[in-house]
Structure formats: structure tokens, C-alpha cells
Amino acid sequence: MCITCKFAIDIMLSASLRIYSNHLxxxxxDHEHLKYPIGKFNPVGIYEKDYLLRRILEIETLPIKLQNIxxxxxQKQLDTPYRPGGWTVRQLVHHLPDSHANAYIRFKWTxxxxxxxxxxxxxxxxxxxPDSKAPVYVAFNMLSSIHERWVxxxxxxxxxxxxxxxxxxxxxxxxSLRDMAGLYAWHGIHHLAHIHNLIVRxxx
Numbered sequence: 001m002c003i004t005c006k007f008a009i010d011i012m013l014s015a016s017l018r019i020y021s022n023h024l025x026x027x028x029x030d031h032e033h034l035k036y037p038i039g040k041f042n043p044v045g046i047y048e049k050d051y052l053l054r055r056i057l058e059i060e061t062l063p064i065k066l067q068n069i070x071x072x073x074x075q076k077q078l079d080t081p082y083r084p085g086g087w088t089v090r091q092l093v094h095h096l097p098d099s100h101a102n103a104y105i106r107f108k109w110t111x112x113x114x115x116x117x118x119x120x121x122x123x124x125x126x127x128x129x130p131d132s133k134a135p136v137y138v139a140f141n142m143l144s145s146i147h148e149r150w151v152x153x154x155x156x157x158x159x160x161x162x163x164x165x166x167x168x169x170x171x172x173x174x175x176s177l178r179d180m181a182g183l184y185a186w187h188g189i190h191h192l193a194h195i196h197n198l199i200v201r202x203x204x
Contacts (some may be wrong), residue, residue: 021073034083037193038057041186043179052178053160055185060151062188063144066093070136077204078136082194087127089198092191095123097142103184104150110166110177111157117167138191152179 043050068077070093078090087095102121109116126132157177165176177184198204 007066007164013114031083034086034197036190036197038186038190038195039191040186041101041183043182047178052181056151056154057179058185058189059147059181060156062096062192063140064145065192066096066143066188067140069199070140071194072199075204077202080198080202082176087193087194090136091127091132092194093136094134094155096188096191097139097146098126098132099123100143100150100184103168104146106166107150107153107177107180109162110164115155115167115174120170177186 072088075088078093079088082092098121106118109118131138141153162178162181163176165174167174
């Protein structure tokens with residue numbers, strides 16, 4: 001093979017690899033955006049004065065925001081995965097009270113025990129149980145009740161109580177109630193964004 005031909009082939013292969021790499025990078029970024037539309041949760045280092053007030057308000061208003069967006073969907077749309085390989089909207093809606101019931105109980109453990117090691121749960125398996133296929137109003141009712149009591153509890157806490165913490169058995173990390181409030185405020189908005197983005201993509 002002549003040197004010129006070999007040089008031309010090398011250039012073409014290099015260009016093809018760059019195009020493939022760019023497409024792969026875009027696909028990975030798109031997948032990440034589908035999974036984390038508002039980004040991953042990052043605990044803040046320095047808390048602003050109204051940090052907890054805003055997080056509690058976000059938790060308080062999640063049930064009505066969820067109902068407002070989900071009530072527009074029909075049964076077929078509810079059983080559509082929010083992303084390829086992801087949960088359906090119905091499973092996602094039922095996941096929220098499952099998850100936040102665990103969070104509420106973790107708060108109560110932490111307030112009544114000294115730095116307890118909480119119990120984790122297998123959320124993917126919970127989402128496959130028959131009750132995750134129930135009508136969505138069942139999840140709405142459960143989520144609303146949990147959040148009403150949870151907000152009452154959070155608004156009663158002192159500064160010292162917000163600093164109480166628990167140990168997560170899987171990560172072995174110590175997590176404060178203050179960070180928990182931030183995490184679960186983020187968690188609700190995270191899943192609202194999943195549903196909103198699906199509606200936009202599908203032009204429902």
C-alpha cells in the first residue's frame with residue numbers, strides 16, 4: 001500500500017473514531033440526564049438561614065404537585081417507563097410513599113435513639129410487588145398522610161435535634177437529619193422531573 005493511501009486511511013479511521021466517541025459521549029450524557037434530570041444530590045457544606053424552611057416547604061408541597069402532574073395522564077401513559085429500562089410512571093408514583101415512609105421512620109428512630117443504624121430496603125424489589133400496580137390515588141393518599149405528619153415533626157425540631165444523626169448500613173456513612181431533609185426534598189423534585197420530562201418528550 002502506498003504511503004499516501006495509508007495516510008488517507010489513517011485519517012478516515014481517526015475521524016470515524018472521533019465521531020463514534022462523540023456519539024458515545026452524547027449517549028452517555030443523555031442517559032445520565034434521563035436518570036438525573038436535576039443532577040445528583042449533594043449535601044451543602046454551609047447552610048443558609050432559611051435552608052430548612054425551604055426544604056420543608058418542598059416536602060410539604062410534593063403531594064399536590066405530584067397529583068397535579070400525574071392526574072393528566074391516562075392508564076396507558078401511567079404504565080409507560082419514564083426512561084428506557086426505568087420504572088413506569090405508576091411504579092414511580094408508588095415508590096415515593098414507599099421511600100418517604102422509610103425516611104419518616106428514620107427520622108423517628110434518630111430522634112429517639114442515639115445514632116442508630118437504620119434498616120435499608122430493596123427499592124427495586126418493592127417496585128415489583130403487586131401494590132405498586134395499584135391505582136395511583138392509593139399512593140397519593142399515602143404520600144399526603146406521611147408528609148402531613150412528617151412536616152409537623154420537622155417544624156417542631158430544635159437546632160440540636162436537626163444535628164442528630166444515624167448510620168446507613170450499606171454506605172456506613174453518618175447522616176444528619178438536616179441532610180436527610182435536603183435529600184428527600186431533592187428526591188421528590190427529582191422524580192417530578194422524571195415525569196415532567198417524559199410528558200415533554202412524548203408531547204402528551
